Every structure is written in structure tokens, then in C-alpha cells.
Amino acid sequence: MANTDTLAQEAAAADNPVAGIDQTKGDFSYDVSYAFDAGTGLNEDTVRYISSVKKEAPWILEFRLKALAKFRSMPMPTHWATKDLENIDFDKIRYYLSQGQKPKRTWDEVPDDIKKTFERLGIPEQERKFLAGVEAQFDSEAAYSNIKDIVSKQGVIFVNSTEGLREHPELFKKFFGKVIPTGDNKFAALNSAVFSGGSFIYVPKGVKVAQPLQAYFRINAENFGQFERTLIIADEGAEVTYMEGCTAPKFSTSTLHSAVVELVALKGAKIQYITVQNWANNVFNLVTKRGIAHEEAEIKWIDCNIGSRLTMKYPGVVLKGRKARGEVISIALANDGQHQDTGAKMIHAADETTSNIVAKSISVGQGRSTYRGVVHIPKHLKGCKNNTECDALLINTNSRTDTYPAITVRGDRNYVQHEASVSKVNEEMIFYMQQRGLTEGQAMSLAVNGFINDLARQFPMEYSVELKRLIDLEMEGSVG
Amino acid sequence: MSSLVIQDLHVAIGEKEIVKGLSLTINSGEVHAIMGPNGTGKSTLSKAIAGHPDYTITSGDVLLDGASILEKEADERARAGLFLAFQYPSEIPGVSIANFLRAAVQARMAEGEELDATAYYKRLYAKMDMLKIDRKFTSRSVNEGFSGGEKKRCEILQMAMLEPKFALMDETDSGLDIDALRIVSEGVNTLRGPDLGVLMITHYQRLLNYIVPDYVHVMWDGRIVKSGDKSLALELEAKGYDWVKKELALA
Numbered sequence A: 001m002a003n004t005d006t007l008a009q010e011a012a013a014a015d016n017p018v019a020g021i022d023q024t025k026g027d028f029s030y031d032v033s034y035a036f037d038a039g040t041g042l043n044e045d046t047v048r049y050i051s052s053v054k055k056e057a058p059w060i061l062e063f064r065l066k067a068l069a070k071f072r073s074m075p076m077p078t079h080w081a082t083k084d085l086e087n088i089d090f091d092k093i094r095y096y097l098s099q100g101q102k103p104k105r106t107w108d109e110v111p112d113d114i115k116k117t118f119e120r121l122g123i124p125e126q127e128r129k130f131l132a133g134v135e136a137q138f139d140s141e142a143a144y145s146n147i148k149d150i151v152s153k154q155g156v157i158f159v160n161s162t163e164g165l166r167e168h169p170e171l172f173k174k175f176f177g178k179v180i181p182t183g184d185n186k187f188a189a190l191n192s193a194v195f196s197g198g199s200f201i202y203v204p205k206g207v208k209v210a211q212p213l214q215a216y217f218r219i220n221a222e223n224f225g226q227f228e229r230t231l232i233i234a235d236e237g238a239e240v241t242y243m244e245g246c247t248a249p250k251f252s253t254s255t256l257h258s259a260v261v262e263l264v265a266l267k268g269a270k271i272q273y274i275t276v277q278n279w280a281n282n283v284f285n286l287v288t289k290r291g292i293a294h295e296e297a298e299i300k301w302i303d304c305n306i307g308s309r310l311t312m313k314y315p316g317v318v319l320k321g322r323k324a325r326g327e328v329i330s331i332a333l334a335n336d337g338q339h340q341d342t343g344a345k346m347i348h349a350a351d352e353t354t355s356n357i358v359a360k361s362i363s364v365g366q367g368r369s370t371y372r373g374v375v376h377i378p379k380h381l382k383g384c385k386n387n388t389e390c391d392a393l394l395i396n397t398n399s400r401t402d403t404y405p406a407i408t409v410r411g412d413r414n415y416v417q418h419e420a421s422v423s424k425v426n427e428e429m430i431f432y433m434q435q436r437g438l439t440e441g442q443a444m445s446l447a448v449n450g451f452i453n454d455l456a457r458q459f460p461m462e463y464s465v466e467l468k469r470l471i472d473l474e475m476e477g478s479v480g
Numbered sequence B: 001m002s003s004l005v006i007q008d009l010h011v012a013i014g015e016k017e018i019v020k021g022l023s024l025t026i027n028s029g030e031v032h033a034i035m036g037p038n039g040t041g042k043s044t045l046s047k048a049i050a051g052h053p054d055y056t057i058t059s060g061d062v063l064l065d066g067a068s069i070l071e072k073e074a075d076e077r078a079r080a081g082l083f084l085a086f087q088y089p090s091e092i093p094g095v096s097i098a099n100f101l102r103a104a105v106q107a108r109m110a111e112g113e114e115l116d117a118t119a120y121y122k123r124l125y126a127k128m129d130m131l132k133i134d135r136k137f138t139s140r141s142v143n144e145g146f147s148g149g150e151k152k153r154c155e156i157l158q159m160a161m162l163e164p165k166f167a168l169m170d171e172t173d174s175g176l177d178i179d180a181l182r183i184v185s186e187g188v189n190t191l192r193g194p195d196l197g198v199l200m201i202t203h204y205q206r207l208l209n210y211i212v213p214d215y216v217h218v219m220w221d222g223r224i225v226k227s228g229d230k231s232l233a234l235e236l237e238a239k240g241y242d243w244v245k246k247e248l249a250l251a
């Protein structure tokens, strides 16, 4: 295992400085001593190492090893997805890093380095105070968590995945890997083999969690893949909102992020999962997110992807019980050299289930956006409804956008509506705004913010502000 | 006092020359009207002065207070005090009038200076009242789904909020109903004063009854071919452009 010294050396050898503060937001890093490190490359030993560091039960190690075999046996999905996936060098990736710290309880106990990181993430002062109620992940392990003290009074369990599997196996084992089976796709298998970090949440019957549960993730070491695993269970009639935000520093070599998020909304429960991500443009962000909505339950994914080299993410809802509702609201911004391959899956499996997909993509320069949607309503069902709307905005003629809506709807007792549009930010509009005194960059970001405005309004206040700021930064950088 | 001086301006779109040597000086406090047949280059002139990237200035100069603005980007010209009320204003989906104007006002402030939101809205509402624009419009997207007349009114609202030194108004009267014409004209007259110079492009003498110009110019084939006072507009109305054409042929 590499020790901290060699890590620091490696870091110093990188093109971009790893120590010190870079002025660009999200493009900075701090020296962190990693107490545990699985080295680079992936084999059974890596998996065993991770499992032993985490002091896991044998069944989890077994789960991981099976997943590793699955991962190895599955081909890259390049027959439908981009060939760029072939550029991931799995041998060069670091699969596990931890500071070897237990999650902190109070703000005072949080290392200054980490506090600085939050500061650089631009979390406003009053919210930093609120951070006392934030489960924040710093690299692989939660570096800070305290909200659970607040919500635990309601019987809510909010822990990291390691703790969840260790302390509450009877609760989480039942659904762990069930919504998204290991073999669902190659990257779900990879995650299942090497996962660490992420949140496990259980909300008891009828409990409505008033404040959104939050977690901030970022990648903080070169070549370091991050494999969070999140499982949220809302028991009957429970309600919870989870917010996930990411920024990552830029490093010279590719970084892999491959998370798995499983949601279970039991009868009448409501789960809302909100993501705003701003990845460095060398990150492969390959995420599997799916939820199961039981009778009259509701699952809503709000997913916003900015940055990364390649993002592949299609949040889905399996509408398993009568009158279940599923929704995906997605925003993707692909700048030069970036590919946002996003979409949604709605699998209707009961009568009177409804689903709604609204996807907006923005392609800038050489940026590329792809929408892939699956809406499946089998013939024997009745009274199902789906509405799909995907809109693409192109910011210059080089940008590319593709739409692959696969809607399989059988039977005539169901109702499906599909709309798609592609528009361009036209020069006249930009000139008009410039004539009012806005710079080209400001005009562009206003146009982009306008394009997603109806969706951004559904975000919690601080997230829509953050989103606007991210778009401003992206657009500023995109004009010459 | 400010001046906007257009010196022997030649403007081309692609290879095609549209404005062919036009000179005009506007001082603050003055209202100049430009009339001329369709396709003669009036909008081209106004957009070129405003800095539209498609319009190439092949020769000549435009000076604001003695300094050339041709090297400046459109937004710099705007912030320097130039306003163009568009003949065909663009729609900006998802961006409310209030937010748009706020960004524009903010863009004119020094770095680090914070906009006083309360004062801003107070001023916005006052200008809207002046132009008899319903308050509901503040939350509507800029020009999206506006009627022709509403768009024109919204242009003047922006002009009122941004307080330019020089306003180029391109057919602000077209599309306005009789009442709107009066309201918009009254609005412009309120803004009129020693600190504002106006270049007003119009086809109709009717507008000039409301906003009485100091000078009237006739533009023909990329040039100003005749200048006079407001009576020239009346003469034009009576005799049509053929009259100018004949005079030109004689000259």
C-alpha cells in the first residue's frame, strides 16, 4: 500500500498542483493524509482489502467478490454507448481511500482542511452553520455527520453505507442490491465490488422529515475513483428529501465516479432525490440510480449534471404498486470536450401508474448531449400515463444533440405523450442582450438559465442559486 | 452635453454595401427623425452603430463624445450610453423582464456595488406606470408571447430604466394602436430632455405629431439625401418618396 509520502510525491508530479488553493472554484485541493489506501488496480485482493478495512460481515465480502466476477465478465456497453468508455484504464484507478476517521459529531471536531474545502465549495455562512446538520462525505468516508442526531429523534436512521450494513443489517440487507441488481450493468457491478461511502437512510412509517438530508461529495485524489452506495428506504407514508452535491478538483488524468443509488418508497411514501453535480472535465461519471415505488408512493429524481468528461446516468422508477408516481427532472450541460448521456427510465408495472419525464440539455461548443429514455407500459395494464418532454439547447453549430426515446407502450388503455424540441441560442438574442449592456458571457448564461428556468424553480432555493452560479461559471468560460 | 457623430459611414452585410456614406451629428437634447423607403438601410444603420457583429463597417467612423466606438463590443457601447429600441425585439424565454432589466442595471454598476432591490423595483414600477404597463409583466419572459405593441412598449420601458445618452428608436411606432402610440410618445417625451439625444426611425408622420422632431432626414439607398425640419415630414407625406427621387434625379 502506498503511504502518505509516496502519495504526496505522486501528487506533486501531477501536471496540476494538488496542494494549495487554486483560484478556480471546484478546481482546488488540499493535502490530506490518507490512512488507508488500496493502491491502484483492481483484483480480488483489492476487494478483500476494502472489506477488511471496513470490518465487514462475510456476506458483504461475498457480495463484493461475486460482483467483481460479474464486472469482469460483462463487456463494456459500447454497442450502444460511446466508445470513450474504452479509455477508462481500470488498472490505473485507486479504488479505495479513507482518512481512517470515524464520522465527526461536532463542527469543532472537523479538521480545518475539510472546513476550508467546504468554504471553497461556496457554501454560504448561514448554511455552514446549517452544516452542523449535514452528512458530508470527504473522499470515501463521511468526514462529518450530525444531522442524524436531529433526525434520529424521529427514528430516522441516517448513516454511511459501511455503518448501515454493520449496524442495521436486518433493515438494509432486505433491499440492498435488490432495486439495482449487481448485474444490472457493468458499472453497477463495479460499484457493488468496491463501494464505499454513500448514505443509508431509513425513514420509519409515517415520519415526514422536515429538512432535506444532505451530503456533499467530491473527489480529492488523483486517479481516485469514487464509488458511493446509497440506499434510502421510506416506510409506509414516510416522506424524505435527499440532496447530493458534487464539485471536484481538476486533475490531469481521468477519474472515475461510479455510484449506485437505490430508493424504496413503500406504500404511500414520498422520496425526492436531488443532485447537482459539477464534475471536473476529466471525470467519467457513470451512475445507476433507480427507485421502486409501491402503491400510491411517489419517487422524484431531480438530476442536474454539469461538467465531467462523460456522464451516463438514467434515473429510473419502477412503478410497482397501483397509483404509484414517478418523475425525473433532468438538466444536463455539456461544454467543450464533455458528453452528457442522460435520460430516464420509467417501468410501469401496475395499473393507474403515472410518470413524468422532463429533460433539458444544453450543448456548448464541442459539447455533446444525448437523451435516452425508456418508458415501458405492458399491455395488460390500464390507466397508465406517461408524459415525456425533452428539450435541447444548442449554443453553437458544433454542438451535437441526440435523442433516443424508447417508448414501448402496449394496449390502448394507457396514455402517452411525447414532445421534443431542439433550439439554438440565436445570435440575435445574444446581440439583443448585449445591447442592454450584458457581456456575451452574461447574455449566454442568462439565455441558458432562462431555458432551464421552469425546472430550476423546482429546486430548493440554495440549489437553484448554486445551479445558476455553476452555469454562470460555465458560460463565462465558454466565450472567447 | 454629449454628441453622437456619424462620419461618412459605410456598412456592408457580407459583400453587399447597404449604408453608403452617411453623416449625421446628434447632440443631446435633439430629436432627429429618419424616414425612408423600405430596404433603404435604416435598421442596418442603427444596428451597425449598436455594434451588431454581422454588420461590417467598411469605412467611416462613429464617435461618442469625440471618441470612436467602433472598436467596442456591443455591450460596451450600451454601457457607454447607447440604446437601441429594436424594430423586431428578440424573445428571451424563461428570463423575466424584472430579472433581465435588473441584470442590465447591475451591469452598469461598479464592480462590488450592490443593487438596491427595493429601490430598483420602485423605479421599475414607476416607469411601468408611466407607460401604462401592467405589473404582471414584470414576471413575464422578455417579449415572449407579447403582442407587437407590447414589445414596443417594453422597449421603451427598458430605455426608461437604462437612461441612455443616445437612443436609436427603430420604428417604435409600428404595431402600436392609437392609444398605445399616445402613451409611448408621452413616455418618450417625458424622457426627452437636455441629457438625451434621439434618432427616431419611422415611416409615419403621425408619430412626429406626438414626438416633435428638431430635424427630419430622408434616407435613400444608404445615404441621407435630404434634411429639414418637421415640415419636411409633412411634405413627404403629401408628395411621397417619388418626389425625393425626382429631386435626386435632377441634382
Ligand SMILES: Nc1ncnc2c1ncn2[C@@H]1O[C@H](COP(=O)(O)OP(=O)(O)OP(=O)(O)O)[C@@H](O)[C@H]1O
Residues within 6 Å of the ligand: B013, B018, B036, B037, B038, B039, B040, B041, B042, B043, B044, B045, B054, B087
Ligand atoms: N442579415 C442580412 N443579410 C442580408 N441582407 C440583409 C440583412 N439585413 C438586411 N439586409 C438587407 O439590407 C437592406 C437594408 O435593410 P434594412 O433592414 O436596413 O432596411 P430598412 O431601411 O430598415 O427597411 P424597413 O423600412 O423595411 O425596416 C435590405 O435590402 C435588406 O434585405
Ligand SMILES: [Mg+2]
Residues within 6 Å of the ligand: B042, B043, B044, B087, B170
Ligand atoms: Mg428597418
